[in-house]
Amino acid sequence: MPLTLRRTALFDRHVAAGAKMVDFAGWEMPVQYEGVRQEHMAVRNSCGIFDVSHMGEIETSGPQALDLLQRLLSNDVSQILVGGAQYSVLCREDGGVLDDLFTYRLGIERYLTVTNASNHERDLEWFQAHAADFPEAQVSDGIDDWAMLAVQGPLARERVQAISDSPLPPRMSMGRRRLAGADVLVCGTGYTGEEGVELLCDPAAAPALWDEIVRRGAVPAGLGARDTLRLEVCFHLYGNDLSVERGPIEAGLGWCCKEDTRFIGAEAVRAVRAAGPAEKLVAFEIDGPGIARQGNQIVGGGVVTSGTLSPSLGRGIGMAYVPAARAATGTRLEIDVRGKMRPAVIKDKPLYRKGS
Amino acid sequence: MAQASYPDELLYHPEHDWARIDAADPALATLGITWYAQDALGEVVFFDPPAVGTTLAKDASYAEVESVKAVSDVIAPLSGEIVEVNEALSENSAMINEDPYGEGWLVKVRLSEPSERDSLMDAATYRATLAG
Numbered sequence: 012m013p014l015t016l017r018r019t020a021l022f023d024r025h026v027a028a029g030a031k032m033v034d035f036a037g038w039e040m041p042v043q044y045e046g047v048r049q050e051h052m053a054v055r056n057s058c059g060i061f062d063v064s065h066m067g068e069i070e071t072s073g074p075q076a077l078d079l080l081q082r083l084l085s086n087d088v089s090q091i092l093v094g095g096a097q098y099s100v101l102c103r104e105d106g107g108v109l110d111d112l113f114t115y116r117l118g119i120e121r122y123l124t125v126t127n128a129s130n131h132e133r134d135l136e137w138f139q140a141h142a143a144d145f146p147e148a149q150v151s152d153g154i155d156d157w158a159m160l161a162v163q164g165p166l167a168r169e170r171v172q173a174i175s176d177s178p179l180p181p182r183m184s185m186g187r188r189r190l191a192g193a194d195v196l197v198c199g200t201g202y203t204g205e206e207g208v209e210l211l212c213d214p215a216a217a218p219a220l221w222d223e224i225v226r227r228g229a230v231p232a233g234l235g236a237r238d239t240l241r242l243e244v245c246f247h248l249y250g251n252d253l254s255v256e257r258g259p260i261e262a263g264l265g266w267c268c269k270e271d272t273r274f275i276g277a278e279a280v281r282a283v284r285a286a287g288p289a290e291k292l293v294a295f296e297i298d299g300p301g302i303a304r305q306g307n308q309i310v311g312g313g314v315v316t317s318g319t320l321s322p323s324l325g326r327g328i329g330m331a332y333v334p335a336a337r338a339a340t341g342t343r344l345e346i347d348v349r350g351k352m353r354p355a356v357i358k359d360k361p362l363y364r365k366g367s
Numbered sequence: 368m369a370q371a372s373y374p375d376e377l378l379y380h381p382e383h384d385w386a387r388i389d390a391a392d393p394a395l396a397t398l399g400i401t402w403y404a405q406d407a408l409g410e411v412v413f414f415d416p417p418a419v420g421t422t423l424a425k426d427a428s429y430a431e432v433e434s435v436k437a438v439s440d441v442i443a444p445l446s447g448e449i450v451e452v453n454e455a456l457s458e459n460s461a462m463i464n465e466d467p468y469g470e471g472w473l474v475k476v477r478l479s480e481p482s483e484r485d486s487l488m489d490a491a492t493y494r495a496t497l498a499g
Contacts, residue, residue: 046410047435235436302413302433320412320435
């Protein structure tokens, strides 16, 4: 743990807006401004803006960039077109998940992979170690080169479009745009289940870009709302729902694993896929009062990996690993919430859908 | 309540709890959490009140308050037995944020050791601990 916390280019903006700052993976980040619930609902109903500059970037380039990434990432990287985006996991040989990542193809031989803050150093070492087998691939650390803003919500694209020099890239695509005079990589991705974009830019340009989007009505939202938003739509959080202790099949991420590409861990993943996982990550709702939290045990086996109060649904929700035989939708669970047994029921993912 | 506030008529525990000794009955106290505690916690979304009759031991946890992100123990500033709980909070726990010293009270307690009050801080002393 570093002695001093790192700060993003937007630190002063957060403090000026009255944010509560917390240590998140070694970064001093805003957990909330006015309140988690308000920020959450702003993203669901209009538009919120998040500083996610703590996320790391790894750039892979050169004639063997694709070969290296195909070896490292679980998805079929050859399917990413220039200007495209793809989600994948990074596995160890035994299939344990090292990280979950978005990779953008910036050019024919140039890729940018976004890492979780808590895993960035380990990911970078992993990339560099394996790059030794691909002499014509270069791996470089981009963490200091990029600030990252997420603008999310039904009005997000409209707000950003208004300051863009040309139409925004569609969902799961990316492209370079001028936004309010700044050179920005605009990505049609997000972590909230809403429409929106993620913006990568020079840290020096980030404060003015932030100000302009806020001025146009985006509500600053912190990591607290980011967590409740992602959990309502059952997006995984590394360190909670994903870890080296479990593989992608158990986590329900088999869809982004293409074993035929022979990525590191592919054989382990193939074996689990064929035999069926011993446990599965399920989504649940608490039936009644109470909020389950990470680490709460499930009676009869299983453990909660994420839990919160859903601002949209007004009840406790979460995700948990449970034995595969008891993972069907509708199965009733009893969760030991600090000594109190809370009834819950397994629900289909996502827990929240627009208009539900 | 947007601004920090620490009423002079209350007694304070270092774990950010307050006690109001009943004016007519020095062995009866109302307990709650301070402005500082609710601000640190953020919006309270769940308070699970302990049962009437539960025994409280000074400095030990007797209940939990939850914000969206976290759960936090509520520490008893004084020892005694719960004689009343604020049932309204189960429907509207946000009162703990909006009115921590009024509508957001948590429990009323029949004190078993009324002299323990001497170990609590007055408002000025408590405020000074926050400034540090």
